[in-house]
Amino acid sequence: MYRIKTLNKIAQKGLSQLDQTRFQVADDVCDEDGILVRSADMHDYEFPEALRAIARAGAGTNNIPIERCSQAGIVVFNTPGANANAVKELVIAAMLIASRDILGGAEWVQEQAHTPNVDLVTAVEKGKSQFVGPELYRKTLGVIGLGAIGALVCNIALDLGMDVYGYDPFLSVDAALRLDRHVHVVKDVNELYKVSDYVTLHIPYNKSTRNFIDAHAISKMKGRVRVLNLARGPLVNDDDMIEALQTGRVAKYVTDFPDEKIAVEHNVVALPHLGASTPESEENCAVMAARQLQDYLMNGNIVNSVNLPNVSQDWSGISRLCMIHRNSPAMLSSIMSILSEDGINVENATNRSKGDFAYTMIDVNARVHDEVKAQLRAIPNMIRVRVLKH
Numbered sequence: 387m388y389r390i391k392t393l394n395k396i397a398q399k400g401l402s403q404l405d406q407t408r409f410q411v412a413d414d415v416c417d418e419d420g421i422l423v424r425s426a427d428m429h430d431y432e433f434p435e436a437l438r439a440i441a442r443a444g445a446g447t448n449n450i451p452i453e454r455c456s457q458a459g460i461v462v463f464n465t466p467g468a469n470a471n472a473v474k475e476l477v478i479a480a481m482l483i484a485s486r487d488i489l490g491g492a493e494w495v496q497e498q499a500h501t502p503n504v505d506l507v508t509a510v511e512k513g514k515s516q517f518v519g520p521e522l523y524r525k526t527l528g529v530i531g532l533g534a535i536g537a538l539v540c541n542i543a544l545d546l547g548m549d550v551y552g553y554d555p556f557l558s559v560d561a562a563l564r565l566d567r568h569v570h571v572v573k574d575v576n577e578l579y580k581v582s583d584y585v586t587l588h589i590p591y592n593k594s595t596r597n598f599i600d601a602h603a604i605s606k607m608k609g610r611v612r613v614l615n616l617a618r619g620p621l622v623n624d625d626d627m628i629e630a631l632q633t634g635r636v637a638k639y640v641t642d643f644p645d646e647k648i649a650v651e652h653n654v655v656a657l658p659h660l661g662a663s664t665p666e667s668e669e670n671c672a673v674m675a676a677r678q679l680q681d682y683l684m685n686g687n688i689v690n691s692v693n694l695p696n697v698s699q700d701w702s703g704i705s706r707l708c709m710i711h712r713n714s715p716a717m718l719s720s721i722m723s724i725l726s727e728d729g730i731n732v733e734n735a736t737n738r739s740k741g742d743f744a745y746t747m748i749d750v751n752a753r754v755h756d757e758v759k760a761q762l763r764a765i766p767n768m769i770r771v772r773v774l775k776h
Contacts, residue, residue: 400672459770467534528582619643703749
């Protein structure tokens with residue numbers, strides 16, 4: 387029985403993916419084999435020895451200590467694309483809000499409606515001009531990051547009659563195929579800045595993308611640009627954005643990650659992290675996370691891991707060896723040598739690396755005895771060895 391701990395409320399549709407005869411799921415299990423999490427901060431979490439995988443029901447994994455997980459042989463999964471439609475729709479809403487001052491207009495109407503002796507119909511006709519804003523049609527949208535979300539944003543913006551520029555230094559073939567051919571994909575983000583009336587961010591947050599939009603980036607943008615950040619707060623330098631808002635170089639800034647500093651600034655629309663806050667998105671993320679966790683624990687397959695390579699193969703033997711190790715020379719030959727000496731025939735093998743770490747999956751035609759497992763674990767730079775039975 388695999389023990390799965392939930393650190394946040396996970397949609398029941400996701401939990402129902404786990405075979406109840408094989409999985410015990412609760413928020414109070416001990417010595418858990420796996421964890422399902424959304425936003426809970428795990429940086430101080432004490433990993434039990436049994437823990438083999440963490441599945442994040444969402445795309446961002448900043449709440450999980452990735453490096454510590456890798457060193458402990460714990461696979462970390464996320465769910466890219468599961469919330470893409472929800473974020474795409476919020477981007478469209480954010481562009482409209484940034485243009486038409488819909489929120490300000492609605493708030494003003496309520497103020498008039500609650501003011502004694504005000505003829506609301508007359509007041510609306512006189513006061514509506516203060517909320518005038520540009521249309522999206524025939525404006526230029528710059529999309530930074532062309533993954534699952536960015537591609538959807540590009541394509542729907544074209545449907546709205548916008549001219550669309552996209553930038554992604556790591557654009558994959560699959561991502562490129564999702565893009566409409568009318569999207570102008572540029573290799574220099576400054577080309578995008580120069581022409582865009584709206585700039586929206588859809589890149590992951592890491593050391594290299596922190597403060598991606600700062601004073602230097604803003605200086606390359608058109609005047610009165612509208613900037614949307616529905617990806618991660620630290621992608622934008624708050625101080626530089628505030629200065630640009632005060633000088634008028636940025637007309638509006640919409641952020642889904644407000645803090646005390648940015649939320650009170652004029653021309654900032656601060657949303658309460660609504661990007662994936664739809665029941666459909668929460669269910670999609672939960673289902674995807676649960677399936678990935680189950681497939682890894684039961685079959686050793688890795689799909690959508692942020693710290694280890696994706697490795698999947700059909701069963702072709704009696705036992706399956708799943709080994710996480712450092713990406714070091716001669717590791718595969720050391721493994722094969724031990725199996726050969728014990729007379730174990732290899733039916734199928736896959737070895738892939740990701741940065742400093744690697745994953746080797748080997749199907750064999752025999753039961754693997756404890757002595758062999760011990761020999762494999764003793765190989766220098768070996769981190770974790772699991773043996774699964776078909």
